[in-house]
Every structure is written in structure tokens, then in C-alpha cells.
Amino acid sequence: MTVQQKKLIEANLTVGFVAKRSGVKVSTLHFYETKGLIRSWRNNGNQRRYKPDVLRRVAVIKAAQAMGITLEEIKQTLATLPDERTPTKKDWSALSKQWQAQLDERIAFMQRLRERVDGCIGCGCLSMDKCPIYNKDDYLGDIQNGAVLLNNN
Amino acid sequence: MTVQQKKLIEANLTVGFVAKRSGVKVSTLHFYETKGLIRSWRNNGNQRRYKPDVLRRVAVIKAAQAMGITLEEIKQTLATLPDERTPTKKDWSALSKQWQAQLDERIAFMQRLRERVDGCIGCGCLSMDKCPIYNKDDYLGDIQNGAVLLNNN
DNA sequence: TTAAAACCTCAAGTTAACTTAAGGTCAACA
DNA sequence: TGTTGACCTTAAGTTAACTTGAGGTTTTAA
Numbered sequence: 038m039t040v041q042q043k044k045l046i047e048a049n050l051t052v053g054f055v056a057k058r059s060g061v062k063v064s065t066l067h068f069y070e071t072k073g074l075i076r077s078w079r080n081n082g083n084q085r086r087y088k089p090d091v092l093r094r095v096a097v098i099k100a101a102q103a104m105g106i107t108l109e110e111i112k113q114t115l116a117t118l119p120d121e122r123t124p125t126k127k128d129w130s131a132l133s134k135q136w137q138a139q140l141d142e143r144i145a146f147m148q149r150l151r152e153r154v155d156g157c158i159g160c161g162c163l164s165m166d167k168c169p170i171y172n173k174d175d176y177l178g179d180i181q182n183g184a185v186l187l188n189n190n
Numbered sequence: 191m192t193v194q195q196k197k198l199i200e201a202n203l204t205v206g207f208v209a210k211r212s213g214v215k216v217s218t219l220h221f222y223e224t225k226g227l228i229r230s231w232r233n234n235g236n237q238r239r240y241k242p243d244v245l246r247r248v249a250v251i252k253a254a255q256a257m258g259i260t261l262e263e264i265k266q267t268l269a270t271l272p273d274e275r276t277p278t279k280k281d282w283s284a285l286s287k288q289w290q291a292q293l294d295e296r297i298a299f300m301q302r303l304r305e306r307v308d309g310c311i312g313c314g315c316l317s318m319d320k321c322p323i324y325n326k327d328d329y330l331g332d333i334q335n336g337a338v339l340l341n342n343n
Numbered sequence: 344t345t346a347a348a349a350c351c352t353c354a355a356g357t358t359a360a361c362t363t364a365a366g367g368t369c370a371a372c373a
Numbered sequence: 374t375g376t377t378g379a380c381c382t383t384a385a386g387t388t389a390a391c392t393t394g395a396g397g398t399t400t401t402a403a
Contacts, residue, residue: 053349063350064392072390082399084350108390144297206379216380217362225360235369237380261360 050087052077059095066095074098074112090123097132104140203240205230212248219248227251227265243276250285257293 056063069075070085075094077085094115101111114132118124209216222228223238228247230238247268254264267285271277 051349062392065390067352068391080399082350083352084399102390144301148297204379215362218360220382221361235380237369255360 048089050089050091052085052087055087055091055095059092059099061095061099069095069098069108072108072112074108074115088123093124093129097129101136104136105143106136106139201242203242203244205238205240208240208244208248212245212252214248214252222248222251222261225261225265227261227268241276246277246282250282254289257289258296259289259292 050058052063052066056066059066066075066085070077075087075091075098077087077091080086097115098108098111101114102108106114114135117131118128203211205216205219209219212219219228219238223230228240228244228251230240230244233239250268251261251264254267255261259267267288270284271281
């Protein structure tokens with residue numbers, strides 16, 4: 038049995054192990070901890086140790102980010118998970134529900150935007166008086182409080 | 191006839207006018223200019239003047255941003271517009287086509303993500319050995335080069 | 344037991360996309 | 374003709390989400 042397998046079974050994960058398994062850097066885990074998104078305890082030598090469910094947490098954080106949710110919002114939502122016990126299926130389900138709705142909204146927004154792009158940006162009405170694209174009340178109002186997609190490469 | 195109407199007709203827009211009409215700040219227009227996204231010439235008193243099509247350009251920039259396209263990418267795409275003449279319907283159409291495809295991709299990505307969130311984050315398989323969420327090759331691979339949505343409030 | 348690998352903290356750096364500030368010039372209108 | 378509002382430039386500040394570096398300690402494995 039390797040050390041890592043042992044660690045896994047003992048449910049007592051090192052930061053390096055969590056980093057490798059979750060696909061984020063050690064520095065990111067440190068960072069998430071300072072932001073209150075994940076938690077750890079320390080061993081005798083002051084090194085971080087994690088419960089296995091941190092992996093799910095990180096996965097959820099990443100998924101939520103990919104949906105366009107900020108770390109701050111994610112933190113808020115993760116805070117609704119139980120503090121004392123390990124989250125159950127039901128707990129994670131509730132999170133999923135919250136973000137589902139947001140995601141639906143964003144998809145709808147993008148679809149409206151696509152129509153707009155198709156219908157308006159490519160349209161022939163280059164006159165400033167007539168083209169709705171020139172009217173920010175009509176056009177940008179939607180975008181103002183909408184979503185922004187970014188590449189994270 | 192107001193001064194602004196006059197300006198419009200003379201096709202010789204001030205930065206303040208463009209800012210108001212396009213819904214961005216004057217500093218943003220300055221910024222876009224330094225980034226090569228829009229252009230202006232100067233009057234005798236060294237003040238910026240714009241052609242009316244700058245309004246469409248800014249609108250297009252905003253729309254593209256809302257689709258998750260970075261300013262750098264937008265710049266690349268805008269560079270395909272003709273330099274010498276005012277862009278026509280056809281020119282803008284071509285841009286629209288390029289971004290349509292990207293937008294479609296992103297929407298599809300989000301939809302996959304939603305399924306994933308629904309099926310996986312909320313699922314019961316909290317075991318690290320079995321749940322695909324713990325396997326970054328299977329799960330995070332998609333996200334790695336995917337999109338990130340942010341609020342821009 | 345000892346050297347390398349992994350870990351620690353804290354401060355500073357990074358990128359995108361802007362915004363704000365300071366200090367000065369120009370233009371519009373009463 | 375003055376004064377207020379619009380502009381100008383340049384530099385520095387801002388926010389999110391991390392990353393990098395320096396200098397030092399702990400663990401692991403041969």
C-alpha cells in the first residue's frame with residue numbers, strides 16, 4: 038500500500054495530495070482557505086490536513102466558477118452547508134438547485150444575446166436614429182447587470 | 191437645433207457625446223483608444239473627434255464582452271473590419287458570424303455543465319473512488335479550457 | 344542520518360479592464 | 374469677456390483571483 042492510499046483511507050489528506058487530486062495548485066488551496074472557502078487543521082509540524090470532502094468542495098467551487106459565480110457568492114452558498122457534520126447528498130443537492138437556477142438564467146441571457154447579435158449587429162440599419170443598438174436603454178440595460186464570460190486559460 | 195444634433199449631422203462626435211450615447215465613461219473611451227479598439231482624430235484644440243460608427247463599434251464591443259470575449263480577442267476581430275472605409279452591413283455581419291459560433295459553444299458548454307451539476311454534484315456517490323467529480327481528467331478537463339462567467343456589476 | 348521533497352508564512356507581483364486624481368487647457372454661452 | 378463645463382495627459386489606484394518568491398521548517402525515504 039502506498040503512502041497516498043494510506044492517507045486516503047485515513048481520511049487525513051495533505052495539501053499536496055489534495056492539490057494533485059483536485060487539479061489546483063497548493064497556493065490556490067492556501068488562498069481558498071484564507072478566503073474561508075475550505076478548511077483544514079494542522080498536524081504536529083504545523084502542516085495542513087484535510088478531510089476528504091474538501092475534494093468535493095473544490096470540485097464544486099470550480100464548477101460554480103465555470104458557471105460564472107464569484108468566489109464570494111460561492112462562499113455564501115457553501116456557508117449553507119452544515120458545519121458540524123460531513124455534508125450529505127441532500128446538502129449538496131440543495132447547492133446544486135441554487136446554482137441551477139442561476140445557470141438557467143445565464144443560458145437564457147446568452148441566448149437572447151445571440152439573437153440580438155444575429156438580428157442587430159449584423160443588420161443593415163446603420164443609421165444612428167433607428168438602430169436599437171444605439172439606444173442603451175433598450176440594448177445595454179440587459180447587459181449592465183448581466184453576465185460576462187471569460188476564458189480562464 | 192441643439193449643438194448635439196448639429197454634431198451628429200456633421201458626423202464629428204465629441205468624446206462626451208459618444209460617452210453619453212454609448213453608455214460608457216469618457217475614461218473608457220480613452221482606454222479603448224489606447225488599446226486600439228476605437229479611433230479618433232483631433233481638432234485644433236487637441237480634443238478627440240469621432241466618426242459616428244464608433245457608436246456601433248462600442249456597442250459591438252459591449253455585446254462581445256457580454257458574450258465572454260476578451261478585449262484582446264475583440265480587437266483581433268475588429269481588425270478584420272475595413273480600415274479605409276466605413277464598415278457596411280456585410281462587414282458587421284461577418285463579425286456577428288464569428289461570435290455566433292463562439293456563443294453557441296459557450297451555451298453548449300453551460301448546458302453540459304448544468305447537466306453535470308444536476309447529475310453529479312447533487313448525486314449520492316460521495317465515495318472518492320467512484321464519483322467522477324473526483325477525477326479531474328474526466329471532470330475538470332472540460333472546465334480547464336472552458337469559459338468563466340462573471341458578474342460585472 | 345541525511346538529503347531531497349514537501350510544507351510553512353508573509354509580502355509582493357500579475358492580469359484584465361477599467362477608474363480616479365491631479366494639474367492644466369479649451370470651448371460655449373450669458 | 375469671463376467663467377463654467379468639457380477636455381487633455383500621465384500616473385497611480387482598484388478588484389478578483391491567483392501566483393511567485395524568499396527564507397525557513399518538517400517529512401520522507403534511501
